Structure formats: structure tokens, C-alpha cells
Amino acid sequence: MPERRTMQKARKDKRAGKSTTTQAGEFVHEEIRKVRRGQHGARSPQQAVAIGLSKARRAGVPLRPPKKGKAKASTRRSAEYAYEAGQGKRKTSRRPRVSRAVSQVLKREPRSTVSRGALSQQARRAASRRSATARSAAASKASKTKGARGRSAAAKKAGRTRARRRR
Numbered sequence: 001m002p003e004r005r006t007m008q009k010a011r012k013d014k015r016a017g018k019s020t021t022t023q024a025g026e027f028v029h030e031e032i033r034k035v036r037r038g039q040h041g042a043r044s045p046q047q048a049v050a051i052g053l054s055k056a057r058r059a060g061v062p063l064r065p066p067k068k069g070k071a072k073a074s075t076r077r078s079a080e081y082a083y084e085a086g087q088g089k090r091k092t093s094r095r096p097r098v099s100r101a102v103s104q105v106l107k108r109e110p111r112s113t114v115s116r117g118a119l120s121q122q123a124r125r126a127a128s129r130r131s132a133t134a135r136s137a138a139a140s141k142a143s144k145t146k147g148a149r150g151r152s153a154a155a156k157k158a159g160r161t162r163a164r165r166r167r
Contacts, residue, residue, distance in 0.1 A: 002055050006030040010061060018145070020063045027059065028052030032114045041109030045122040048114050050075075057082035058092075 009026040031052035035042050042048040057063050057079065065079035084090035112118065127135060143151060 002027060002059050003030055007059065010056070010059070020061055023061045024053055024056035024063045027056035027061070031055065032119070035111055035114045038111055040103065040106035041111050042106070042113045043109050044113055045118050047109075054078065054082045057086045060086040060088075062087065 006026050006029075010023045013023045013026065028049050029052070031042075031048050034040060035048055042051070053063065057065075063083065065076055065083050068076070070076075071079075081090065085092045130138075146154065
């Protein structure tokens with residue numbers, strides 16, 4: 001079950017008119033926090049992201065499952081199930097034994113998979129798969145939706161980061 005804070009943040013994003021992926025991002029952040037706190041581990045950064053997205057779908061974020069050919073058939077099936085469950089189109093049956101088994105397996109996985117370095121590496125790898133045009137379009141869209149105050153804050157933060165790294 002997602003934390004109340006996560007649900008509130010996702011709702012706030014929805015009210016602000018942000019995209020479904022942004023809303024789902026809150027659930028991914030929660031999952032990363034959980035792994036860092038040591039509640040459970042993850043085999044890879046992608047797994048932590050996948051768990052977060054699944055939670056978002058089940059919580060009612062209208063995040064569509066991946067299209068055919070974009071992901072494995074089993075992944076698509078799982079995403080479709082979670083999406084339908086979240087949209088109230090499907091009754092979910094509790095499976096305590098399966099749930100317990102998954103929890104036990106995750107507890108044995110490493111915690112280092114969501115370190116800053118690992119996530120940075122994953123983000124770079126994901127970005128490298130996209131074209132320069134797509135990356136540029138995403139960046140310009142982000143700057144537009146940020147607003148003047150947000151842009152100013154981001155610029156100040158970038159300046160501080162640059163200054164810190166110069167030392």
C-alpha cells in the first residue's frame with residue numbers, strides 16, 4: 001500500500017495538470033526511498049522503477065500499459081492487470097502466500113541498486129536510447145511547464161552545483 005504522502009503528492013500533480021508519468025514518478029520516488037531505508041532491496045534500478053509504476057497503476061494513476069513491442073509480453077500483461085485494477089475495471093484477489101513470497105525475495109536483494117551512481121547510470125542509459133531531438137523536446141517542455149519561479153530556482157541550484165564541483 002502506498003504511503004499517504006505519496007498519494008497526496010500524486011493528487012497534487014494531477015490537480016496541477018501534470019502528466020500521468022509525473023504523477024507515477026511520486027510512487028517511484030517512494031519505492032527508491034524504501035530501498036534506501038532498507039525495507040527491501042531490488043535486483044536493479046529498473047526493478048525499483050517497475051515496482052513504483054505498478055503501485056501507481058494500482059492506486060488509480062491512469063498510466064497506460066506499454067504498447068505491443070515496447071516491452072515483454074509478461075510485463076505488458078502485468079501492467080494491464082494493474083491498470084485495470086486501479087481503474088476499477090477488475091476485482092483484485094488477495095494472494096497472501098504469493099505476496100509473502102515476493103516480500104521475502106525482495107528482502108534478499110541488494111540495496112545499492114538505487115544509489116545515486118546507479119540511478120545516474122540508468123538515467124544516462126535511458127537517455128542515450130532516445131534521439132537528440134526527443135531529448136531536446138523533453139527539456140524545452142520541462143522548462144515551459146516549470147514556470148518563472150521554478151526556472152529561477154533551477155538556475156540557482158545549477159549555479160550552486162557548478163560552484164561546488166569547481167572546488
